[in-house]
Amino acid sequence: MSTDRKTSLTDKQTKNGTSKYVLERCASINEYYDIAFKVMLLGDSAVGKTCILVRFKDGAFLGGNFIATVGIDFRNKVVDVDNLKVKLQIWDTAGQERFRSVTHAYYRDAQALLLLYDITSKLSFDNIRAWLTEIHEYAQKDVVIMLLGNKSDMAAERVVKTEEGEKLAKEYGVPFMETSAKTGVNVELAFLAIAKELKHRVTQQPNEPKFQIHDYIESQKHKSGCCSLV
Amino acid sequence: MKLLTFGPIALCLYVCPLRCVSLPSVAVMDGEAQRAAVSWENGTLAPVDRLRSERADSPTPGLVEGTEPGAGQKSAMFVHAQSFEDLTAETEEVAQRDAELDKSEGECTDELKVLVGEKTIEEQRNSISSETRSKEEDVSSEAWRSHRKHVFVLSEAGKPIYTRYGTEEALSSTMGVMMALVSFVEAEKNIIRSIHADGCKVVFLTKSPLVLVGVSRTCQSDKELLRELQYIYYQIVSLLTLTQLNHIFQHKQNYDLRRLLAGSEYLTDNLLHRLDRDPGLLLSAVTCLPLASSSRDVVSSSLQAAKAKNLVFSILLAGDRLVTLVRKKDQFLHHIDLHLVFNLVGSSSSFREGEGWTPICLPKFNTAGFFHAHISYLEPASELCLILVSTDREDFFNMSDCKQRFLERLSKRSAYQALKEALKCPSYSVAQVGIPELRHFLYKSKSSGLYTSPEFPAVYQSDEEQERLMGLYQDLHSCLHHPTRPLRSFYRCGETENLLAWVTSGFELYLCFSPLATKALAVSAVNKLLKWIRKEEDRLFILSPLTY
Numbered sequence: 001m002s003t004d005r006k007t008s009l010t011d012k013q014t015k016n017g018t019s020k021y022v023l024e025r026c027a028s029i030n031e032y033y034d035i036a037f038k039v040m041l042l043g044d045s046a047v048g049k050t051c052i053l054v055r056f057k058d059g060a061f062l063g064g065n066f067i068a069t070v071g072i073d074f075r076n077k078v079v080d081v082d083n084l085k086v087k088l089q090i091w092d093t094a095g096q097e098r099f100r101s102v103t104h105a106y107y108r109d110a111q112a113l114l115l116l117y118d119i120t121s122k123l124s125f126d127n128i129r130a131w132l133t134e135i136h137e138y139a140q141k142d143v144v145i146m147l148l149g150n151k152s153d154m155a156a157e158r159v160v161k162t163e164e165g166e167k168l169a170k171e172y173g174v175p176f177m178e179t180s181a182k183t184g185v186n187v188e189l190a191f192l193a194i195a196k197e198l199k200h201r202v203t204q205q206p207n208e209p210k211f212q213i214h215d216y217i218e219s220q221k222h223k224s225g226c227c228s229l230v
Numbered sequence: 231m232k233l234l235t236f237g238p239i240a241l242c243l244y245v246c247p248l249r250c251v252s253l254p255s256v257a258v259m260d261g262e263a264q265r266a267a268v269s270w271e272n273g274t275l276a277p278v279d280r281l282r283s284e285r286a287d288s289p290t291p292g293l294v295e296g297t298e299p300g301a302g303q304k305s306a307m308f309v310h311a312q313s314f315e316d317l318t319a320e321t322e323e324v325a326q327r328d329a330e331l332d333k334s335e336g337e338c339t340d341e342l343k344v345l346v347g348e349k350t351i352e353e354q355r356n357s358i359s360s361e362t363r364s365k366e367e368d369v370s371s372e373a374w375r376s377h378r379k380h381v382f383v384l385s386e387a388g389k390p391i392y393t394r395y396g397t398e399e400a401l402s403s404t405m406g407v408m409m410a411l412v413s414f415v416e417a418e419k420n421i422i423r424s425i426h427a428d429g430c431k432v433v434f435l436t437k438s439p440l441v442l443v444g445v446s447r448t449c450q451s452d453k454e455l456l457r458e459l460q461y462i463y464y465q466i467v468s469l470l471t472l473t474q475l476n477h478i479f480q481h482k483q484n485y486d487l488r489r490l491l492a493g494s495e496y497l498t499d500n501l502l503h504r505l506d507r508d509p510g511l512l513l514s515a516v517t518c519l520p521l522a523s524s525s526r527d528v529v530s531s532s533l534q535a536a537k538a539k540n541l542v543f544s545i546l547l548a549g550d551r552l553v554t555l556v557r558k559k560d561q562f563l564h565h566i567d568l569h570l571v572f573n574l575v576g577s578s579s580s581f582r583e584g585e586g587w588t589p590i591c592l593p594k595f596n597t598a599g600f601f602h603a604h605i606s607y608l609e610p611a612s613e614l615c616l617i618l619v620s621t622d623r624e625d626f627f628n629m630s631d632c633k634q635r636f637l638e639r640l641s642k643r644s645a646y647q648a649l650k651e652a653l654k655c656p657s658y659s660v661a662q663v664g665i666p667e668l669r670h671f672l673y674k675s676k677s678s679g680l681y682t683s684p685e686f687p688a689v690y691q692s693d694e695e696q697e698r699l700m701g702l703y704q705d706l707h708s709c710l711h712h713p714t715r716p717l718r719s720f721y722r723c724g725e726t727e728n729l730l731a732w733v734t735s736g737f738e739l740y741l742c743f744s745p746l747a748t749k750a751l752a753v754s755a756v757n758k759l760l761k762w763i764r765k766e767e768d769r770l771f772i773l774s775p776l777t778y
Contacts, residue, residue, distance in 0.1 A: 075584035096493045
């Protein structure tokens with residue numbers, strides 16, 4: 001008898017397309033994926049690594065007090081790349097020095113690294129070179145690196161010019177953009193570009209042209225730049 | 231006693247443990263209660279490992295350690311013996327140290343003696359909100375000076391590492407003076423313990439390569455202040471390990487340790503706050519989430535089943551309450567280490583989402599190395615936090631897998647629902663005991679290292695009142711555990727409440743009665759309460775701790 005009731009309930013839900021059904025479907029979509037990649041967030045303490053992640057994952061901004069990440073924080077997000085479900089396993093690391101040894105242990109598993117600095121902190125920008133040295137020491141040779149200048153909404157307190165970031169990125173041959181976890185500018189793009197690049201690496205056919213992450217970012221970045229002006 | 235005169239301040243080195251007594255009420259030793267306690271002591275020694283069915287329905291005169299209500303059946307989860315470090319701590323009274331050394335590890339049950347402490351009420355008035363502001367406070371202001379209790383940590387080179395109020399930079403000269411005092415006395419082949427001056431106590435704890443200084447206007451004894459400093463010391467060791475600390479300072483004597491401790495100040499701030507408020511830190515015990523033993527057993531066995539090679543401890547918390555703890559065979563967790571874990575989890579919302587992975591040194595287990603803890607909440611909005619402690623730095627995915635297996639197993643069982651239900655009422659009312667005059671109590675089972683306590687009744691609803699009551703308990707605790715004149719029992723009549731404290735080899739009990747209660751009533755209430763706890767022990771305590 002109970003089975004009957006259940007069936008009828010399910011029918012009703014399917015017909016009406018109730019919210020419960022939709023939720024269930026979403027949950028199962030979150031579980032399902034075609035390929036998975038490990039992405040790591042790096043940078044000095046308080047540059048906004050956790051905030052970028054929360055903006056990307058939940059579309060929210062962690063305002064108010066600074067909460068230092070303890071050790072490493074691990075979260076998943078599945079994104080759509082050219083009709084393929086790509087699961088990003090994201091390691092959010094603590095910026096503090098005492099956690100370096102733990103983060104080192106997880107560098108070599110990472111396929112992509114998002115390296116952040118804070119445009120209002122010269123020190124965090126100056127430390128980027130040290131971070132890159134560390135990355136070359138511990139990470140995989142072919143790891144995808146992206147440099148992000150975060151807190152771009154704080155124009156009044158800016159001490160690192162966009163050009164300085166671009167110059168440094170060019171020197172190391174890594175893509176670069178300025179982001180804001182607060183307004184959401186370029187956050188989605190940063191993760192999606194990474195996901196696209198990684199996906200293309202895996203699924204690329206011999207005769208297919210190579211995915212150009214730099215070009216993709218440039219085209220998308222300008223678009224979002226226009227939108228943010230409106 | 232050696233006395234140095236230093237301007238208007240008298241420096242008393244090696245001060246006798248004289249307590250500054252400023253009790254608002256008359257303290258009376260209760261002869262009757264003491265006799266009763268002695269008679270309890272003389273009962274037969276029952277075997278420690280007894281089956282649940284064999285357990286007496288009511289407490290008998292032979293209630294000794296291992297048979298008191300709340301005593302675990304198999305073996306305790308915590309280390310009860312003192313570690314070598316405790317025994318050799320330079321801060322301990324020599325006589326006591328000798329007495330302790332005589333006891334074998336297994337017999338040495340009274341770890342409280344090491345960490346005796348009490349807090350006073352006034353100190354705790356600094357609310358969290360004022361603490362967050364206090365960092366920017368002007369250190370030359372009267373407000374800064376008038377804080378009830380200051381805590382400073384510095385390196386042996388005199389470099390500031392931590393201050394509870396104000397900024398370290400602003401205090402570098404003050405800390406320089408502190409180091410000068412330490413070195414001055416050390417040059418005479420002596421150790422500075424404390425300075426007593428003008429209603430203010432300055433207590434020093436030298437734990438090379440760190441020096442910890444407490445400045446207190448409370449009436450806590452030196453010993454109690456030292457116990458708190460020791461906690462702060464362990465907190466720092468838990469972040470870095472002693473090996474790393476030593477290495478750093480051997481390498482570079484004037485290293486600025488704040489660089490490595492950056493972002494951890496809130497842990498020390500919170501620990502100091504806990505030391506003022508949490509009965510667990512006072513009793514050297516932890517409290518459990520009340521839960522039917524059948525449900526708890528299912529949770530424990532699900533956790534036991536989710537094991538891995540390098541997994542040492544699995545701890546399930548509900549807020550500040552222990553749901554269950556499963557440990558590797560022969561490995562014990564010290565209550566100090568567990569309190570440090572509680573502090574880490576409770577102080578940061580960083581673990582709320584996702585899965586956390588962090589190195590943690592458990593200093594009472596091993597000061598030399600890090601464990602790695604996988605910390606996650608079972609459900610996003612849930613209070614249930616699972617901590618899996620592994621020995622391997624690269625064990626994240628194994629631990630993550632353990633958590634998944636535990637969750638899958640548990641969610642199939644009805645015990646998970648029962649556990650969620652239990653979370654809705656994490657405490658109980660004292661009215662359940664059925665003693666009208668009884669307002670509140672703390673009961674610690676010594677052999678299990680667990681304590682139970684009801685929620686605060688209506689008369690102690692405000693923060694001030696709760697802290698005042700905690701202060702009274704702390705005062706009783708320090709009387710019972712006085713280093714030279716310990717008491718078995720203590721009855722105290724006050725204007726607002728009457729208190730009875732009682733310690734036996736099996737338990738420690740603190741009761742708070744309405745001021746209309748009598749001494750005779752209080753003594754008879756003990757029996758009634760113990761019967762009630764015996765009846766409820768299945769729910770209030772973890773009686774059958776598991777190992778992998």
